[in-house]
Amino acid sequence: MxxxxxxxxxxxxxxxxxxxxxxxxxxxxxxxxxxxxxxxxxxxxxxxxxxxxxxxxxxxxxxxxxxxxxxxxxxxxxxxxxxxxxxxxxxxxxxxxxxxxGAEGEQGAAAERPRARRMEVERARVAVTPLYLSFTAVSELDPEVTDEVLAAVLGTMSPRQRAGYAGRLTEFAADHRARLERMFAGYGPDSAITMHGRYSLLHSATSIAVLERLAAAPRELREEWDAVELPPAWLDGLTTAWDAPA
Structure with missing residues (x-):
């Protein structure tokens, strides 16, 4: 009825x-x-x-x-x-x-930042991919660690924050559009720097997600990064590209 x-x-x-x-x-x-x-x-x-x-x-x-x-x-x-x-x-x-x-808890408490679930990782992937493609092209060198990187990114947030992460990513990309365009032009898939391992993350859609977390929660991101044993050089390279003078 x-x-x-x-x-x-x-x-x-x-x-x-x-x-x-x-x-x-x-x-x-x-x-x-x-x-x-x-x-x-x-x-x-x-x-x-x-x-x-x-x-x-x-x-x-x-x-x-x-x-x-x-x-x-x-x-x-x-x-x-x-x-x-x-x-x-x-x-x-x-x-x-x-x-x-669940209810929002105090950010930073381990109990309030459980390991990211498969569905949460997939939601993050769906959110970040079109943003990345609005700045650069698909790269053949995309590191095959997308899930691990996104899991580290999501590990800095509570489930409540993950629920609104797509909106946060969109806002970040809009607020820093000119800077992101310069970064990908200088270090991304279409740039002269195509094979340098230090800048590998620029060839992945996850780069935007990582940058947003470097700005919002750098300490938590580095903790999660080390926990899943991702290359520290990727974070350093991304930071160098992000901070490069215009």
Missing amino acids: SVADGGRQWPDEVSVENARATLLQLLARAGVPSDDARQLIGLLEAGALALAHEELSGDSVRPGSTPGDKGEPYESGRLDGARDVLEELGALAERTLVQAV
């Missing part, structure tokens, strides 16, 4: 649960562990609620946003009601996110 609202038909609770169960079964057939699949679905649900909250937080809570003039008492009541609904919508988005990834 579905719920009718002004002539529209909305999926009811049973239909929503059916869709969720179907998606879980399809993901299981594709080899996605059930815990990862449930977290991914939970992030989608929390994100949909958060985006709805953001959209409705605009005109709906501004005085005079209702057509016509029905008087101050009506307007005041409407605004109070809209704010109450938005507050509950925000709380629902928060509860859904907590169910998916």
